[in-house]
Amino acid sequence: MERILDIIEGIAYEKGLSIESVSLAVKESIIKVAKQTLDSNIHYDAEIDKKNKTLHLYQVISVCADDDEVKEDKNNFITLLEAKKHDSEIKVGDELRYELSLEDMSRSAINALFRELEYKIQRLIETQLFDKYKAQLGKIVSGSVVRIDNLGNTYIEIDEIRVILPKKNRIKGEEFNVGQVVSAILRHINIDRQNGIVIELSRTTPKMLEELLKLEVPEIKDGDVEIVNCARIPGERAKVALKSVLAKIDPVGATVGVKGVRINAVSKELKNESIDCIEYSSQPEIYIARALSPALVISVILEDKKAIVTISSDQKPKAIGKNGINIRLASMLTGYEIELKEAENTNENLENNNKEQENTKNNLDILSSLFKG
Template sequence: MAITSANQLELLQTAEAVAREKMIDPDLVIEAMEDSLARAAKSRYGSEMDIRVHIDRKTGNATFTRARTVVEDDAVENYQAQFTADQARAYFEPSKDGRAHWLRDGQLLTDFSGKPQPGDVFQEQVPPVDLGRIAAQSAKQVILQRVREAERDRQYEEFKDRAGTIINGVVKREEYGNIIVDVGRGEAILRRNEKIGRESYRPNDRIRAYVKDVRREARGPQIFLSRTDPQFMAELFKMEVPEIYDGVIEIKAVARDPGSRAKIAVISYDNSIDPVGACVGMRGSRVQAVVGELQGEKIDIIPWSEDQATFLVNALQPAEVAKVVFDEDATRIEVVVPDEQLSLAIGRRGQNVRLASQLTGLDIDILTEEEESKRRQAEFNARTKLFMDTLDLDEFFAQLLVAEGFTNLEEVAYVDLDELLSIEGVDEGTAEELQTRAREHLEAANKAALENARALGVEDSLIEFEGLTPQMVEALAKDGVKTLEDFATCADWELAGGWTTQNGQRVKDDGILEPFDVSLEEAQNLVMTARVMLGWVDPTELESAGEAEAGDEQEAGV
């Protein structure tokens, strides 16, 4: 049936205009029209009916049909849109006037020698619906909604592969401090916290930004830009330095305080090319091009090193480093600088050390030579006193043990006897006596710790748990952890300690077992073992997860 209503003709014209304006497939708009007309027809014929509309792509004529699907006898749920094979027999024949037809597997059925099968669809024409003003407006809204969805799908598909790259655009408007950017066949958003400092833009200003993310969203922006992301600076260098683009020089790490200062670590895979000099350029031309784009942000370009200590010394430039104290079992590292270099190493408001920490991935403690000397002297005195009090030694002999590298009683008690004999003036009898005294003191301390733990109500299940010393059990008991179940509910950071960020500041969380140098990994293993013993976790699942993780690391080349 041809659509003769002026409102319906207006819909067709609107759909064609929108398709041209939005640069989407006209078929999508026509399909939206068909859907909107079908919805309008259901309001007349009944919502339970399966009304379908087909619009001729050439003439614009629309045909309204009622569809009924053949289903199994016991599967009929909607008698207006479904019928059984027996009920369908009465209609199972070629159409005499062309107003009805059968479909099988989406194809027009011409062979009626058999019988109707489940899934067959019978369509017969019904009178068209003449849209009123309200129905026309409703249909128009459906079309526009479908067009918006199609436009968003096109935008997502077009830009999803551009995440992680730099894009140029034109500022369209500002909304609540956020900048809406025209990036060609789509709009992107630069949120206020992704802008550098107090930079401002006016409509029609050209802008360059980093495509931080492209997400499929039902509403609102889908393309998210950033000018503060560290990778924005990395991509700018890639554009300015051909050696980076060609892969001869690689950017290994970037740290930024947007609009103020940044550090970038580079390495050259060609010994004849200086990575720092290549990034700086002739008379600083290359780095100045990046600085200009970043609103005058000062950039330190440093050579990357596989040796963490060397890399850290480079990262703290321009400060001079006297010594690096690196603990391989910890993520924190101590850096000793001359007294006059302290303020330079820390930087204004801690900026230099903060950027160096971001660049290296390490927590850095800055000490002056005087502070480090005082701390080492305090440690030396404390260990000397420990050996004097527990091993009944005079000050000279206790200092001798400390000077030889012994830090606690466990080392004295269980070290190989030859290490004690290597100390000048220590014979076999003295070495054995030292170990006897150390072991007796440790056994007494362990006994006292167990007695205290039991007095606090600790159960044997926790005392007998492998991996916990009596002193650890006592410390747990003082913190309210008295059963294996209590221990199994602990988080790793509650045991080993860690750092959290609160209101932009790093805050130290003290762990119950932190005084015993229990690492996060060790804490995780202890807690997981307890959960397995209690039956909370299936050990086979842990093994599968471990094998999968190992496989992922192998694929990643770890």
């Protein structure tokens, strides 16, 4: 095949592939077609002459010892004695190569070659795209909505590939329109033989919140503030545990921003999800108490992975939160099963204190009237 290198360079440039990978695909394709159309029992090799830009197909015959049993395979092996008739300096283990004419290939063989080459080039493109997007797993990607099916799944075009944002991975109540730009976490990628590359996105994973915070908060991006953990009930509420690498930086203040500008920007992207920022503590008791904010905790006692939290009756609704959302998030964030326990006799103590204060006041009034008398 004349000027094959020009063809290879053209394919590589057009498809964004390396010349080496396309060259290998061409050689593998010609060898496969040769086995299919010429003789499947023959060992073939293909080479590209870079100087003349031509492709050459060879039959490869290995030189073996005269008493070797494989010498009976005349197609692929030749004895040393026979080989020396062609080259007096040849040794056992060397190879004889005979060029086969590509010009005599039938039309069906040529068509098969182009089909095989097209298939291999497509696989190369998919592999390159797979490697590209695999490196972005867990990162935010953006693209335009191209279709929404009857099941509510959203199809988004990112660069040269179409990906899916399943309905289950969409924040409740979120609606998208064709042409709208959507950002989401690249959650999963695989290659399917029928459909090629399949990429799944998500907007409900806690990783989405983490990556948005990295984009919005320079201290997190630079590593001065670390996200220890985060928990989400998508579209409703989230909790983020933060710690500072530098003592001079307030991790919560840096993340929230002046007048809440940073955290509000993240919340807006997540359909106004309420985000609580707390400072992480290596002491589980303190960590759990902070995770239950805005409730004020009296004490925390740990029993393996269970935390018994004592709390006053007026703080209990805050600790639980609407539909139990606050305690659920606190448990998800800390990894502890949280059990709330009301402080004993809290109400009685308050009543007794009020009575004591009233009696004291009455006694003072009596003493005051006696002195006046």
